Amino acid sequence: LGYELIRLTLGWTYNAQEEEAQLRRLVQLAVEKYYKLPPRRNQDLLEPFITALTQCKMDLLPLEEMSVEVEEKSLPFAPVYTAFLQLQQQHKFCNFDDMIYWALRLLLDRPGLRHEMQRRFEYVLVDEFQDLNRAQLMMMQLLAMPQNNLFVVGDDDQMIYGWRGADIRHILEFPERFANAKDCTLTTNYRSSRSIVRHSSWLIENNRHRVAKTMHAVPAASEGIVLFRR
Numbered sequence: 001l002g003y004e005l006i007r008l009t010l011g012w013t014y015n016a017q018e019e020e021a022q023l024r025r026l027v028q029l030a031v032e033k034y035y036k037l038p039p040r041r042n043q044d045l046l047e048p049f050i051t052a053l054t055q056c057k058m059d060l061l062p063l064e065e066m067s068v069e070v071e072e073k074s075l076p077f078a079p080v081y082t083a084f085l086q087l088q089q090q091h092k093f094c095n096f097d098d099m100i101y102w103a104l105r106l107l108l109d110r111p112g113l114r115h116e117m118q119r120r121f122e123y124v125l126v127d128e129f130q131d132l133n134r135a136q137l138m139m140m141q142l143l144a145m146p147q148n149n150l151f152v153v154g155d156d157d158q159m160i161y162g163w164r165g166a167d168i169r170h171i172l173e174f175p176e177r178f179a180n181a182k183d184c185t186l187t188t189n190y191r192s193s194r195s196i197v198r199h200s201s202w203l204i205e206n207n208r209h210r211v212a213k214t215m216h217a218v219p220a221a222s223e224g225i226v227l228f229r230r
Helices: 002-010 019-032 047-059 076-092 098-109 111-120 134-144 195-203
Strands: 069-071 075-076 124-126 150-152
Touching: 002 069, 002 098, 002 111, 019 047, 019 076, 047 069, 047 098, 069 098, 069 124, 098 111, 098 134, 111 134, 124 134
Parallel strands: 124 150
Antiparallel strands: 069 075
């Protein structure tokens, strides 16, 4: 959906084969405007800047607080970020992160487009809700307004995209953000034996930040075997 927005609105296209090389080239151009990075064997000095770029776009972090550590030096990232966005627009370059980031910017900057998309979707269903990062969450909220007819499906015990900004608080704080939301907790595991469900539940319950729930297997599930090996 995000890609369709930027493709139709900005005319940008996504090229998977050239994505990484083009990204590195534009990041290098942006960095060279402000910092001189010495060549190093077996060390990628651009990687910290690329990581910071993703963090800014997906976590929507304040630019004034962002810095990049290079050879024991802390370099402000804001000027590099601004230069990269300018280069990106000049070259009409789009990578995977931009399918959310630039779509979100379009929805925020263009009220006409935002209202058109809000009218288009009367109901919004989000699967794998636990893996949303802050940019995706904001895009979801914008699309669902003003009716807020949201139906989200997620499992806080299966959040695996923390490295891309997914935050368990999005599930834990959902009732606060949407006061009229109704919760339907599913507690039946249809895949695993009773031993697997019992032991994994015991382990997962040690997590301090999660939705409290008691899992159980289906009545017809086998007892199964759990082995611990060192």
